[in-house]
Amino acid sequence: MYKYAIIGFGGLGKLQLGNLLELEAERGDMKLCALCGADPNSFKSNVKINIGNIDISNVDFSECAFYQDYRELIDKEKPDFIISTLPTYLHEEVAIYALERGVHVFSEKPMALTLESCDRMIEAGKKGGKLMIGHALRFDPIYIKIKEYIDNETFGKPYRAEFSRYSATPTWTWNNWILDPEKSGGAAIDLHVHDVDLVNWLFGTPDCLRSVSTSKKTKRESMFTQYFYEDLFVTTSADWSMCASFPFEARTIINFEHATVTVLDGKLIVHRDGEPIVPILSGVSCYMNEMRSFVEWVIDGKPCELISVESVRESMELAFSEIESAEKDLPIYYEED
Numbered sequence: 001m002y003k004y005a006i007i008g009f010g011g012l013g014k015l016q017l018g019n020l021l022e023l024e025a026e027r028g029d030m031k032l033c034a035l036c037g038a039d040p041n042s043f044k045s046n047v048k049i050n051i052g053n054i055d056i057s058n059v060d061f062s063e064c065a066f067y068q069d070y071r072e073l074i075d076k077e078k079p080d081f082i083i084s085t086l087p088t089y090l091h092e093e094v095a096i097y098a099l100e101r102g103v104h105v106f107s108e109k110p111m112a113l114t115l116e117s118c119d120r121m122i123e124a125g126k127k128g129g130k131l132m133i134g135h136a137l138r139f140d141p142i143y144i145k146i147k148e149y150i151d152n153e154t155f156g157k158p159y160r161a162e163f164s165r166y167s168a169t170p171t172w173t174w175n176n177w178i179l180d181p182e183k184s185g186g187a188a189i190d191l192h193v194h195d196v197d198l199v200n201w202l203f204g205t206p207d208c209l210r211s212v213s214t215s216k217k218t219k220r221e222s223m224f225t226q227y228f229y230e231d232l233f234v235t236t237s238a239d240w241s242m243c244a245s246f247p248f249e250a251r252t253i254i255n256f257e258h259a260t261v262t263v264l265d266g267k268l269i270v271h272r273d274g275e276p277i278v279p280i281l282s283g284v285s286c287y288m289n290e291m292r293s294f295v296e297w298v299i300d301g302k303p304c305e306l307i308s309v310e311s312v313r314e315s316m317e318l319a320f321s322e323i324e325s326a327e328k329d330l331p332i333y334y335e336e337d
């Protein structure tokens with residue numbers, strides 16, 4: 001039986017638990033052995049995050065141990081793999097501690113807060129356990145389909161794209177760590193990294209980018225970027241300074257030579273001459289798909305082609321460049337390989 005633990009049991013930890021329990025039931029060869037969080041009073045409580053309520057009231061924790069210190073958990077329980085859903089400033093240290101002991105690690109996005117941290121995580125992943133970063137949207141059937149459209153030129157080449165992501169100011173995290181840019185990177189990293197990673201995954205590194213950020217309510221609460229490619233222009237907007245009642249919204253528009261493809265409210269639509277087409281896709285959530293891929297990689301040895309730590313590092317490099325561009329009010333140019 002393969003043992004696993006969730007380290008950081010807040011919004012995302014609780015969301016991923018549901019998927020992991022489903023995989024446990026389906027496979028029969030893995031078992032949750034322990035949970036780790038800073039606040040023992042919150043281990044069994046439900047949680048509300050920007051994408052909805054997570055209800056764990058029916059989960060049976062009778063065979064699960066609880067820890068507040070992740071080192072103690074890893075040393076005593078010796079899990080085969082961990083799901084690290086800790087605040088971002090802790091991603092590097094827990095990943096390296098586990099990987100060096102041969103424990104496989106699924107670590108939530110954003111990978112880390114500096115490129116040097118990303119590099120140290122990648123190095124640790126070459127020596128011991130395997131490392132996957134949780135960029136859930138790469139596992140979303142919608143974006144897998146869009147990548148297929150781009151790679152196969154189904155509707156010709158894309159020439160303009162926009163990605164936006166808006167949220168009320170997050171107030172639900174442990175000790176409000178997310179509002180401190182030293183701990184989360186601000187919206188410029190925490191919220192926006194989803195779209196930076198999509199841009200990099202779908203279109204590759206741009207020739208140049210230029211960004212603007214605001215800090216009206218909380219530092220680095222937004223990031224607006226233009227990415228310039230030879231035959232393509234991409235814009236992104238991320239902002240978590242929306243008022244409290246504003247519902248979370250994420251939107252994608254891609255103009256291809258022969259179609260306009262949109263994603264809104266989790267629905268993919270292809271607009272062409274005549275009636276729009278709504279492709280039929282598997283309804284499995286991106287979070288379930290990524291958990292399944294991670295488990296199949298570390299237990300069954302099935303390679304995961306959708307994501308690599310090196311490709312995530314590239315996305316992080318773009319995200320950090322955007323902050324530099326916004327702070328220095330300068331475009332950033334990338335050399336051709």
Ligand SMILES: NC(=O)c1ccc[n+]([C@@H]2O[C@H](COP(=O)([O-])OP(=O)(O)OC[C@H]3O[C@@H](n4cnc5c(N)ncnc54)[C@H](O)[C@@H]3O)[C@@H](O)[C@H]2O)c1
Nearest residue numbers: 008009010011012037038039085086087088108109173174
């Ligand atoms: N993939 C996604 O769509 C997505 C969505 C939201 C958050 N995230 C990422 O998930 C990570 C966690 O975010 P969250 O919203 O769940 O945060 P959260 O504050 O809700 O949860 C963090 C958990 O970590 C625990 N913790 C804090 N310090 C600890 C320590 N030293 N040792 C052990 N436990 C500790 C807290 O008790 C809490 O349970 C972040 O990196 C965030 O960016 C990803």
